Structure formats: C-alpha cells, structure tokens
Amino acid sequence: MFRLMRNVHLILGLLFCSYAMLFAASSLIIIYRPWLKPTHSEHEQTLRVAAGRAQAPRDVAFELIQNHGLQGDLRDIKQDGDAMRFVIARPGMRSEVRYSAATGEAKIRTRREGFLETLVQLHTNHGFWHEFMPANAWSLLSLLGSVGLLLLGATGIYL
Amino acid sequence: MGAPSLAGLGVAIYVWMKKIHMYAGLLSFMAFVVWGVTGIQAVFLPAPGEWQPPPVSGHKEFPFAGGGSLDDKELAKAVFHAAALTMAGGYYDVHRDEAGNLAFLVYSANGQRELTYLEKERRVRVVFRDSGLGDFLSSMHAGHSRRGARDRSSRLWGYYNEFSTWAFLFMAISGIYLWVATRPGMIWALILSGVAIAVTALLWVATR
Numbered sequence: 583m584f585r586l587m588r589n590v591h592l593i594l595g596l597l598f599c600s601y602a603m604l605f606a607a608s609s610l611i612i613i614y615r616p617w618l619k620p621t622h623s624e625h626e627q628t629l630r631v632a633a634g635r636a637q638a639p640r641d642v643a644f645e646l647i648q649n650h651g652l653q654g655d656l657r658d659i660k661q662d663g664d665a666m667r668f669v670i671a672r673p674g675m676r677s678e679v680r681y682s683a684a685t686g687e688a689k690i691r692t693r694r695e696g697f698l699e700t701l702v703q704l705h706t707n708h709g710f711w712h713e714f715m716p717a718n719a720w721s722l723l724s725l726l727g728s729v730g731l732l733l734l735g736a737t738g739i740y741l
Numbered sequence: 742m743g744a745p746s747l748a749g750l751g752v753a754i755y756v757w758m759k760k761i762h763m764y765a766g767l768l769s770f771m772a773f774v775v776w777g778v779t780g781i782q783a784v785f786l787p788a789p790g791e792w793q794p795p796p797v798s799g800h801k802e803f804p805f806a807g808g809g810s811l812d813d814k815e816l817a818k819a820v821f822h823a824a825a826l827t828m829a830g831g832y833y834d835v836h837r838d839e840a841g842n843l844a845f846l847v848y849s850a851n852g853q854r855e856l857t858y859l860e861k862e863r864r865v866r867v868v869f870r871d872s873g874l875g876d877f878l879s880s881m882h883a884g885h886s887r888r889g890a891r892d893r894s895s896r897l898w899g900y901y902n903e904f905s906t907w908a909f910l911f912m913a914i915s916g917i918y919l920w921v922a923t924r925p926g927m928i929w930a931l932i933l934s935g936v937a938i939a940v941t942a943l944l945w946v947a948t949r
Contacts, residue, residue: 592930596937597933597937599913599934601941603913603914607910609885612885612888657790675949708784709786711788716948717948719947720948723944728783
C-alpha cells in the first residue's frame with residue numbers, strides 16, 4: 583500500500599507540477615503585484631467590415647475573429663442605433679471594439695498583458711462556457727489540478 | 742573531525758529536504774483543501790454577467806447619528822465602521838437611492854451586505870445576503886497579508902494563505918528533487934513529466 587501511495591503521489595505531483603507552479607507563481611504575483619509592476623502594451627487599429635456582414639455585434643465579432651485574427655470570448659455587448667461596442671477577451675489579451683455601421687469601420691483598441699499579468703488571468707480563468715477553446719482547456723486543467731491537489735494532500739498525509 | 746564526504750552531504754540534503762517537504766505539506770494542508778475545493782467550485786461559477794446575488798437572508802437596524810458636515814463618501818465610511826460587520830472587506834457603490842438615502846454595498850467573506858442610512862429616522866438598515874460554504878471558502882482562499890478584511894481572523898488566514906503559497910512552490914520544486922534523488926531511472930515518470938510540461942506549454946502558446 584505504501585508503495586502504491588508513493589507512486590500515486592509521484593504521478594499526481596508530476597502531472598500537475600507545471601500547473602501547480604503556474605498557480606503558485608500567479609498567487610505570488612497577486613500578493614506582490616505592487617512591487618512587481620506587471621507590464622502591458624496597447625495598440626489601436628481600424629478595420630473595415632462590410633455592412634452586409636454586420637447586422638449585429640455578434641456578426642461583427644465573428645467577422646473579426648474569422649478574418650482578422652482576433653481571438654477570445656465576446657463580452658460586454660452594447661448597441662445604440664448603428665453604433666456597436668463589445669469586447670473580445672482571452673487570458674492576457676483584451677480588445678475593445680467600436681463599430682459604426684454607417685462608416686463600416688471597426689476601431690479596435692487592444693491591450694496585451696505581459697507574462698506576469700497573463701499568469702494571473704489564467705489563475706482566475708474559470709468555467710466551460712468560453713467560446714475561446716483554450717480557455718475551456720485551462721478550466722479543465724484547473725478542475726483536474728484542484729482534484730489532484732486534494733489527492734496529493736491525502737496521499738501525502740498517508741505517506 | 743574530518744570534512745563530510747560528498748555522498749554524506751547528499752544524503753544529509755535529501756533527509757532535510759524530505760523533512761521540510763513533509764512539514765511544509767502538513768502545515769499548509771488546510772490551505773490546500775480550501776484551494777482544492779475552491780478550484781473545483783470555480784469551474785462551475787456562472788459566466789460574467791450571469792452572476793446573481795444570493796437571496797436576502799436577514800435584516801438588521803441600528804441607531805446612527807451621523808451626517809453633519811460629512812460628504813457622502815465620509816458618511817459611508819462612518820456608517821461602515823459603525824456597522825462593524827464581520828469579515829467585511831470594504832464598501833463600494835456609494836450612491837443615493839430613490840428615497841434620497843445614502844446606500845452602499847459591503848462585501849464580506851460571509852456574503853454581500855446592503856447598507857442604507859435612513860437619515861430621517863437616524864437609523865442604519867443592513868440587508869444580509871449570506872453566501873454558501875463554497876463562496877465563503879472562495880473568499881477565504883483569496884486573502885493574503887495585504888488583502889482581506891481587517892479583523893484578526895481574516896488577517897491570520899491571509900498570512901496562512903501566503904505562507905502556504907510559498908510552501909506550495911517549495912513543495913513543487915522539492916518534490917522534483919526528491920523524485921530525481923531517489924528514482925531518476927523511472928521511465929514512465931519521465932514521460933509523464935514531459936507530457937505534462939508539453940501540454941501546459943502548448944496551451945500557453947495557444948492562449949497567447
């Protein structure tokens with residue numbers, strides 16, 4: 583039994599070691615954030631989306647994701663007449679989009695977080711409702727990691 | 742007494758590393774349980790915008806003579822301190838309600854509280870929305886030395902969380918050392934380790 587538990591402890595430890603380090607590191611970044619001063623970069627761009635493909639914010643977002651390289655979940659949708667605003671976000675990246683059906687222009691302001699803040703956003707990423715599939719995969723890893731953590735603790739106590 | 746041999750030094754490091762690994766695990770065990778439960782619960786949290794506060798679980802009123810020359814922000818601070826709510830982290834969304842009374846929210850580890858200063862009656866009404874055990878643990882898992890409610894139990898838990906985070910990092914690293922020091926030839930362990938690192942790296946690249 584001891585040998586089995588020792589191997590289970592090792593298996594769980596190896597399976598979740600990189601993920602455990604990611605969580606431990608991101609926790610420390612949250613705690614010491616004022617000292618670490620995470621960095622980010624921002625840039626703006628304007629893209630044209632044909633009015634025929636932009637009946638609703640979701641259409642514009644779909645067009646931007648399919649043909650202009652934006653990736654993430656669609657959030658914070660607001661529509662006022664022919665003006666639309668929404669956010670396409672994923673861990674470490676957030677693009678605020680303003681689209682005017684009158685001009686057919688989508689003005690996009692993108693904020694790309696540095697390594698440290700991206701770790702923090704992966705830490706707080708949760709749920710299986712994401713349209714951005716890697717975010718769901720991180721959530722699955724988080725679920726498995728949490729179960730693994732409990733089992734690691736239990737097997738550790740046995741050992 | 743002669744100098745210790747290299748092999749002897751290696752054994753001594755191993756013995757001490759194993760001891761510290763074990764005691765770090767025992768000391769931070771409760772934090773791991775809280776983190777594990779919180780991590781499982783977090784997966785099933787609603788998407789942004791779909792969160793609903795828990796139902797009202799109770800009311801309380803108490804006399805309060807405030808106001809005077811205080812502005813709304815200062816008045817809210819005075820009411821917040823007078824309410825002395827258990828494990829309250831801070832007050833937010835200070836505003837005037839439809840009746841012109843000062844109202845604001847307080848978040849505590851036990852759930853959301855809605856405070857209203859009834860100026861004419863000179864009383865404070867507190868509406869409690871107690872959260873479940875899962876939300877309580879989730880709040881507690883997020884505390885650290887500089888974050889969380891001001892009361893002693895929250896502060897102590899915050900320091901314990903912070904200690905456990907360092908212990909967690911140490912155990913991940915010392916765990917690898919203990920594996921390599923005792924069973925370096927285990928092929929399946931090497932493969933498992935490689936696959937886990939590759940999956941994490943692949944996900945990182947896909948996300949960035």
